[in-house]
Amino acid sequence: MMKKSISFQLNKEMRTIDVSPNEGLLEMLRDRIGVKSPKCGCDRGDCGTCTVVIDGKTVRSCLVLAIEVDGSELTTLEGVMNQGQINPLQQMFLDKNVFQCGFCAPGMILSATELLEKHPHPTREQVQEGLAGNLCRCTGYTPIIDAVLEHGGCKGGCRE
Amino acid sequence: MAAAKGGAVSDELEKKIDFKVIGKSAVRVDGKAKISGAAQYINDLEFGPGLLFAEIVESPHAYARIKKIDTSKAEKVTGVVKVVSGKEFPFRFGLYMHDRYVFAQDHVRFVGEQVAAVIARTPAIAKKAARLVRVEYDVLEPVLDVEAALQDDAPLIHPELAKYQHVPWFFPKKNSNIAHFRKVRKGDMNDGFKSADFIFEDTYTVPRYAHCSIETHGAVGLFDHSRRLTVWAASQSPHTQRHLFAEALAPLGITHKDVRVIAPFVGGGFGGKAGVSMEILAAALATTVQGNPVKVMWSRAQEFYNTYQRQGVVAKMRVGVKKDGTITALEQKLHWDAGAYVEYGANVVNAAGLSATGPYRIPNVSIDSVCVYTNLPPGGPYRGFGYSEFIFGLESHLNEIAKKLQLDPVEFRLKNAIAEGDTLNYGGKMNPSGLQECIRKAAQEIEWGKKTVSSDPKKATGKGFALFWKAPAMPPNASSTAFLKFNEDGSLNVLVSAMEIGQGFLTVMAQIAGEVLGIPVEKIRVETPDTDRNPYEWQTVASHITWSTGNAVKKAAIDAREQIFDTVSRALGKDRDSLYLEDESVKSKREPAFGLKLRDFVINGIMMKDGTWRGGPIVARGMFMPEFASAISDPETSQGGKPNVHYTVGASAIEIEVDRETGKVRIPKVVLAVDCGKVLNPDLLKGQVTGGMVQGLATVLFEDMRFSDEGKLLNANFTDYKIPTAMDVPDEIVSIFVEHAQPDGPFGARGVGEHTMIPAAPIIANAIEDALGIRLKSMPITAERVALALLDRK
Incomplete structure (x- = not known):
């Protein structure tokens, strides 16, 4: 198959790479570029652990072809750090000991970030909905939901 | 903290209540790696x-004889390096019983079983070539049901069962599909039932379940040109894997010294990554492509059908009770659908059999726990290890009995709850336990007895209650060890080989070492192991790591402390007995002005006036093995041994709202009260309660493994096998900790990781009965099943 050269911004850095038309984005990011925070948990869009941000929206990278991100802006967990330091949302997750095995964390943090951009002071239901695409088997979600709510300024959830 | 009844309180807890690190919610030592994406899992290496x-290449049949394997076409594909099948590895292996193979030999015994493997330069080539491997089968009639497998004329799934090597506490029945029969007899059943006013009998069934770690299994093997075998694996059991690899591959001349297992972070375990399942493939395949690393990553579908599954069980029970609610006798017949290979699962059957009375004082007991081969995927360890399974039936049944006796279910449980010193099913004595306190606190928190009413007439409300208990299931000599070593700045490395599987193990070990040595957690590094560098650990299972490895780390820290005192007293002439550690310094009770920072001498020692040095690098070790445990007992009664090191007990209560039309359950509140001795890190413990409870609720409300009539798993993905999302959690999950110290635990702690999912199924079943008057005796209790039961009643 003919390879095609694509260019995109990855965590604020311009990248150019040759991709096959059938190459998946998750595969390209992990195996060819070496960005390992997006994980493969199901390879069919069910679990959300491969979540990345494309042009401001969270997307399951296992369902996207690499060729589709030509000209886009991509962010992975590696790109949400503040000059090598964790950001305030990450700090909240750290202080509250919310994650256990940590495998879902990269995707979950990106979904929580998007949710807080959309609803800076979310209700509990908004947080639950915002995180519903990211499966976690360890935590029972509650500590994650509570930490996002606290980050949003209202312990227990803001009112509409 | 409450004092334990009978005075058996850990000295430490009595003497020292002003802990610096223990009992505090220290931030996880692996926290930053996990929230920054730095944490590496097997597939990130x-x-x-x-x-x-x-x-x-997998078997499409549940039971068949392999006639011929033709690999010639696959071998011709460009990029294929090797095609391997059972003929290269005619060896049996297993954890407790050697009944498993690297690749199927003459027979396949479940759909998905590994028959051959194609090793290639890329995953795509390997996949393509695997489709070209031709396997001819004689298809046999599979045995898919546990009761069918127990019939006299049932086909034998393992005709050579009698030849299999196994641990001395297993009792296989030759010429049958019974791989292990655990029999418990206590008291006199005739007396027990004779003295009862009523006998209640019923049958409960629990299907199979999947662990559903978000990270699938994966392993990479490298057999280098010096014949050294290294395996990197997503693992709960690095040392046990090393041992089993060395055992299984011994015919190739491989010894323990040649095998090394390196375990990076694990993306969820829950028992699924214990023992050896698919990892053997990476180890074995590596030996066929010497000098090249070879990766085996399970897909989500393989994760469902070819690792371990939680075994299904049919539980028949008879309970004798007096009018006043005193239980006089319990008979349990547990028939376990253990699947095609039981090398690990048979011990689940064993553990459940020893404890199938639940946490109750019952004088007359008869338990048959029977491990039955079927042509379904291998059963094995899953958080709860048999207890979740029998507790569903037992706690449902006891609730029905209370109702029939017109007794309050909580009062009925309080009356029969086991207490410290009561005789266990196998003859030993119950350890310190705050069960009564757990029951009262859980009942109070859920406002037991207060009926709630929904404002919506379509909704019915109900409350459910259940007790739970569990002991670690492990060989009596399962042991843990630890090394400690200092760095020049007084920071510390703790080397252990138990696994961080999310529970917070690394953090708690840092807390234990830090408490003894006066060092803050932030200055202690604890990482996942490499069996070449880190000392021995049996496995990270059985909720025994905090207790067992915690004891080893504490002993190692005490060893370090003694070396430190030795150096200081020798070099500076200080009275050894006056020395203590605080704020990263050695201090003296006699000389308040004296303080020597650890960083000033733990590597380089202390210089004397003549320029010579005393001391040197502090390197310490600790080991713990429960020398009081024994698995040997009378096979006809199980009396005489000490198979369990301790039980952790508790109570759980729930409030639900159920839709009378759709059967959908909403959970406003669920409570879990547990006595795991001294709480070492409240945040992490709360994490175990919340996560375990949601995982347990999922087994009863959502998850449902479906097999075809040919034994093929039909829902091997997250679309069709539903695990909870953030939308599906209870509105409120309350954790209550009761602390009766474990005398032989580190700072009084005992195990808790698995327990929190055990009562989830019966609290739901009992709450549904309370709300609707319907008793559902089979799991799962999905909305659909509730709705159908409501229709049936009309």
Whole structure:
């Protein structure tokens, strides 16, 4: 198959790479570029652990072809750090000991970030909905939901 | 903290209540790695351009004889390096019983079983070539049901069962499908039932379940040109894997010294990554492509059908009770659908059999726990290890009995709850336990007895209650060890080989070492192991790591402390007995002005006036093995041994709202009260309660493994096998900790990781009965099942 050269911004850095038309984005990011925070948990869009941000929206990278991100802006967990330091949302997750095995964390943090951009002071239901695409088997979600709510300024959830 | 009844309180807890680190919610030592994406899991490791990939050729049949395997076409594909099948590895292996094979030999025994493997330069080539491997089968009639497998004329799934090597506490029945029969007899059943006013009898069934770690299994093997075998694996059991690899591959001349297992972070375990399942493939395949690393990564579907599954069980029970609610006798017949290979699962059957009375004082007991081969995927360890399964039936049944006796279910449980010193099913004595307190606190928190009413007439409300208990299931000599070593700045490395599987193990070990040595957690590094560098650990299972490895780390820290005192007293002439550690310094009770920072001497020692040095690098070790345990007992009664080191007990209560039309359950509140002795880190413990409870609720409300009539798993994905999302959690989950110290635990702690999912199923079943008057005796209790039961009643 003919390879095609694509260019995109990855965590604020311009990248150019040759991709096959059938190459998946998750595969390209992990195996060819070496960005390992997006994980493969199901390879069919069910679990959300491969979540990345494309042009401001969270997307399951296992369902996207690499060729589709030509000209886009991509962010992975590696790109949400503040000059090598964790950001305030990450700090909240750290202080509250919310994650256990940590495998879902990269995707979950990106979904929580998007949710807080959309609803800076979310209700509990908004947080639950915002995180519903990211499966976690360890935590029972509650500590994650509570930490996002606290980050949003209202312990227990803001009112509409 | 409450004092334990009978005075058996850990000295430490009595003497020292002003802990610096223990009992505090220390931030996880692996926290930053996990929230920054720095944490590496098996599939994140790099192996360079030489890495090969294996694709597995699987059995499409539940039971068949292999006639012929033709690999010639696959071998011709460009990029294929090797095609391997059972003929290269005619060896049996297993954890407790050697009944498993690297690849199927003459028979396949479940759909998805590994028959051959294609090793290629890329995953795509391996996949393509695997489809070209031709296997001819004689298809046999599979045995898919546990009761069918127990019939006299049932086909034998393992005709050579009698020849299999196994641990001395297993009792296989030759010429049958019974791989292990655990029999418990206590008291006199005739007396027990004679003295009862009523006998209640019923049958409850629990299907199979999947662990559903978000990270699938994966392993990479490298057999280098010096014949050294290294395996990187997503693992709960690095040392046990090393041992089993060495045992299984011994015919190739491989010894323990040649085998090394390196375990990176694990993306969820829950028992699924214990023992050896698919990891054997990476180890074995590596030996066929010497010099090249070879990766085997399970797909989500393989994760469902070819690791371990939680075994199904049919539980028949008879309970004798007096009018006043005193239980006089319990008979349990547990028939376990253990699947095609039971090398690990048979011990689940064993553990459940020893404890199938639940946490109750019952004088007359008869338990048959029977491990039955079927042509379904291998059963094995899953958080709860048999207890979740029998507790569903037992706690449902006891609730029905209370109702029939017109007794309050909580009062009925309080009356019969086991207490410290009561005789256990196998004859030993119950350890310190705050069960009564757990029951009262859980009942109070859920406002037991207060009926709630929904404002919506379509909704019915109900409350459910259940007790739970569990002991670690492990060989009596399962042991833990630890090394400690200092760095020049007084920071510390703790080397252990138990696994961080999310529970917070590394953090708690840092807390234990830090407490003894006066060092803050932030200055202690604890990482996942490499069996070449880290000392021995049996496995990270059984909720015994905090207790067992915690004891080893504490002993190692005490060893370090003694070396420190030795150096200081020798070099500076200080009275050894006056020395203590605080704020990263050695201090003296006699000389308040004296203080020597650890960083000033733990590597380089202390210089004397003549320029010579005393001391040197502090390197310490600790070991713990429960020398009081024994698995040997009378096979006809189980009396005489000490198979369990301790039980952790508790109570759980729930409030639900159920839709009378759709059967959908909403959970406003659920409570879990547990006595795991001294709480070492409240945040992490709360994490175990919340996560375990949601995982347990999922087994009863959502998850439902479906097999075809041919034994093929039909829902091997997250679309069809539903696990909870953030939308599906209870509105409120309350954790209550009761602390009766474990005398032989580190700072009084005992195990808790598995327990929190055990009562989830019966609290739901009992709450549904309370709300609707319907008793559902089979799991799962999905909305659909509730709705159908409501229709049936109309």
